[in-house]
Amino acid sequence: MSIGENIKKLRELHNLSQKELGEIAGVSDKAVSTWEKNEKSPRMGAIQKIADHFGILKSDIIENKNIVSTINEPQQTYGSDSVPMPLLGSIAAGVPIEMIPVKEMINVPREIADMYPDAFLVKVSGDSMNKVIPSGALALIDPTEEIKNGDIAAVSVNGYDATLKRFYKFQDGITLEPESYNPNITTQFFSSKEQEYNPIHLKGKLVWYMAPLDIKF
Incomplete structure (x- = not known):
């Protein structure tokens, strides 16, 4: 045929x-x-x-x-050059990673999976980091990696679903900095005092991302 x-x-x-x-x-x-x-x-x-x-x-x-x-015929869904990793749903504050439902398994290159065996995927929504990672991309988040100033992290603010931002921790508070072409998206600062009622939860560090299979060019 x-x-x-x-x-x-x-x-x-x-x-x-x-x-x-x-x-x-x-x-x-x-x-x-x-x-x-x-x-x-x-x-x-x-x-x-x-x-x-x-x-x-x-x-x-x-x-x-x-x-x-x-x-x-039986198909080998995951070949020797790729490994399935979980795509998680909402990752809100206070919810342990292991309790978040897995929406589906997505193939990633074996080299990446071997480097970050405890990582998980989330779908990026919005344009707050579109200078670095486009909306709709699948971001690989590693909850075991140390997050240092200047790293991009999945951060949950006051119980809402996690957002990707460049993270900075200072003596008097935390700054979440976007990298966006949208001028309406601005840097957020949360003072140490403010975090007592508006807590910041770090879910993990962005270590890699990939385009979804249904992306349109």
């Missing part, structure tokens, strides 16, 4: 529309239509996104074979 036929069969097996598959691959439904008609061939990046989403190999899509038999 051709690449287009394999993509169409894969889409139909999962009861997806061309628009839904396009969202997975980061393209329009018209692009998916041209693939399935064999008018154009998808780029390798799009094929990789589709393969990652369905837990199959890229070669399963591009090689001349029936995708149905591939789907029905």
Whole structure:
């Protein structure tokens, strides 16, 4: 079977529309239509996104074979070059990390996982650190790493979900500094006195981040 036929069969097996598959691959439904008609061939990046989403190999899509038999075969979801790590939900103050529900497991390069075996992923929301890490990215947070002045940390303020900020601790308080292109986002300072009723909880240090599989360029 051709690449287009394999993509169409894969889409139909999962009861997806061309628009839904396009969202997975980061393209329009018209692009998916041209693939399935064999008018154009998808780029390798799009094929990789589709393969990652369905837990199959890229070669399963591009090689001349029936995708149905591939789907029905047991798949090795996590290859030798990647390791599954937990993507956590809300990480609010006072909630132990081990009690936070795991939303799903996400593959990260084995080299990274080996360096930070106790780390977890969170999805970045908002533009307060978009000079460094874009909204929608998956940030790897290590709760065991020492957080020093100038490090980017997941910080929970007064019980709210953790936010990523550059952290500075001074004798009279703590500063949380954004790195944003949005001029409306400003530095926050919490004095030692203020922290008695507005506590700061450090959840871990940002050690790495990756783009989500469904990111659009």
